[in-house]
Amino acid sequence: MKGKTTRGHIVESADRLFYQCGYEHTSFADIADSVQISKGNFYYHFKSKDEILDAVIQARLENTRNMLMRWEVEGERPEDRIKSFIQMLIANQADIKMYGCPVGTLCTELAKLNHASQAEAIELFTLFRTWLSRQFALLGRDADADELAMHLLARSQGVATLAQAFRDESFIKHEVRQMCDWLSSQLAQTNQEGSQ
Amino acid sequence: MKGKTTRGHIVESADRLFYQCGYEHTSFADIADSVQISKGNFYYHFKSKDEILDAVIQARLENTRNMLMRWEVEGERPEDRIKSFIQMLIANQADIKMYGCPVGTLCTELAKLNHASQAEAIELFTLFRTWLSRQFALLGRDADADELAMHLLARSQGVATLAQAFRDESFIKHEVRQMCDWLSSQLAQTNQEGSQ
DNA sequence: GTCTATATTTGGATAGAC
DNA sequence: GTCTATCCAAATATAGAC
Numbered sequence: 001m002k003g004k005t006t007r008g009h010i011v012e013s014a015d016r017l018f019y020q021c022g023y024e025h026t027s028f029a030d031i032a033d034s035v036q037i038s039k040g041n042f043y044y045h046f047k048s049k050d051e052i053l054d055a056v057i058q059a060r061l062e063n064t065r066n067m068l069m070r071w072e073v074e075g076e077r078p079e080d081r082i083k084s085f086i087q088m089l090i091a092n093q094a095d096i097k098m099y100g101c102p103v104g105t106l107c108t109e110l111a112k113l114n115h116a117s118q119a120e121a122i123e124l125f126t127l128f129r130t131w132l133s134r135q136f137a138l139l140g141r142d143a144d145a146d147e148l149a150m151h152l153l154a155r156s157q158g159v160a161t162l163a164q165a166f167r168d169e170s171f172i173k174h175e176v177r178q179m180c181d182w183l184s185s186q187l188a189q190t191n192q193e194g195s196q
Numbered sequence: 197m198k199g200k201t202t203r204g205h206i207v208e209s210a211d212r213l214f215y216q217c218g219y220e221h222t223s224f225a226d227i228a229d230s231v232q233i234s235k236g237n238f239y240y241h242f243k244s245k246d247e248i249l250d251a252v253i254q255a256r257l258e259n260t261r262n263m264l265m266r267w268e269v270e271g272e273r274p275e276d277r278i279k280s281f282i283q284m285l286i287a288n289q290a291d292i293k294m295y296g297c298p299v300g301t302l303c304t305e306l307a308k309l310n311h312a313s314q315a316e317a318i319e320l321f322t323l324f325r326t327w328l329s330r331q332f333a334l335l336g337r338d339a340d341a342d343e344l345a346m347h348l349l350a351r352s353q354g355v356a357t358l359a360q361a362f363r364d365e366s367f368i369k370h371e372v373r374q375m376c377d378w379l380s381s382q383l384a385q386t387n388q389e390g391s392q
Numbered sequence: 393g394t395c396t397a398t399a400t401t402t403g404g405a406t407a408g409a410c
Numbered sequence: 411g412t413c414t415a416t417c418c419a420a421a422t423a424t425a426g427a428c
Binding site: 022024025099111113125147155159164165174 | 218221296300304308309321347354357360361374
Binding site: 223224225235236238239243244245 | 402403404405406407
């Protein structure tokens with residue numbers, strides 16, 4: 001969709017390069033090469049590198065919102081939807097093994113740069129956080145829904161960081177199983193409390 | 197100790213700046229300013245920026261080895277020593293909130309740069325991994341000692357990443373309590389199996 | 393809208409005086 | 411061992427032709 005216009009191509013390539021090589025390490029020349037346009041043409045579409053970053057983050061936000069809506073529709077019960085989140089680690093394991101989590105690594109980098117778009121990047125985390133929190137609330141865990149959401153987010157971040165450091169996909173699979181077990185135990189706990 | 201010589205000062209300042217601002221984003225000028233020497237003097241002590249990074253990683257490796265040996269001496273039982281690891285998140289919570297985990301963020305950055313010193317940085321993770329694994333083995337969990345070690349490492353990485361993104365120290369405290377609970381449940385499981 | 397050419401700045405690195 | 415001066419390459423950004 002986005003890829004049809006030159007601007008769309010730029011955002012698409014920048015998105016991938018920022019993920020694979022980092023924001024600061026990716027130069028205009030890299031993006032220009034990738035999109036097959038001249039460096040000069042660039043500035044017709046964006047005033048600065050920061051503007052490209054903004055566009056990339058906005059695109060990621062939109063993609064994430066769409067994905068969460070899809071999960072919401074496709075998953076019958078809240079626990080099925082939470083499983084969609086956990087399974088994302090499996091679906092993207094090849095990329096995660098090579099480049100880590102696109103959200104976590106971007107937030108980490110922007111924090112060190114003290115970059116103006118930090119807040120926007122963190123909003124990516126917030127999308128998952130509030131969505132997961134809502135699913136847990138639907139399961140009757142209103143009281144600690146946000147804590148459960150943050151716990152699950154943290155688990156997936158840790159898995160991504162170590163899977164990348166040790167270049168280990170089997171670790172992802174192993175931890176995903178444990179996260180599913182954890183979810184089941186939380187459901188059991190919920191049902192137990194609900195029946196009291 | 198290291199801080200007495202100019203070389204030591206450079207490594208010390210570079211270590212802090214690499215942690216707070218990232219390796220690539222930290223320039224020679226930044227380090228020179230911090231150490232209060234001229235940029236030229238620099239090259240008497242190191243041939244390149246990469247060499248400084250190597251020195252920083254070696255210093256961190258040594259500091260980590262010393263810390264692990266200290267924990268080994270100070271902690272009576274293996275579970276006490278593992279608690280030392282978990283408590284590290286509390287001891288360093290102010291820094292973690294601002295800059296994340298020094299090991300995780302360095303490994304993540306070097307991976308994106310595809311930097312030659314990646315392997316050395318990952319060795320920092322390996323130190324914790326093998327040390328934790330040994331503690332779990334001492335608890336009689338030889339079979340899954342490494343998995344337990346990786347699980348704990350991942351948990352702490354995830355906590356650091358999210359605590360930094362959301363600038364939230366209370367999240368660290370909350371998750372540390374849960375990690376201690378998890379450790380207790382693992383000990384219970386171990387004792388149960390041991391008595392069968 | 394896209395190109396080439398170029399200005400400007402920064403950062404890593406060297407030379408040589410002291 | 412430390413300094414100043416300088417070189418060189420890379421990266422962001424601009425100007426202006428087509």
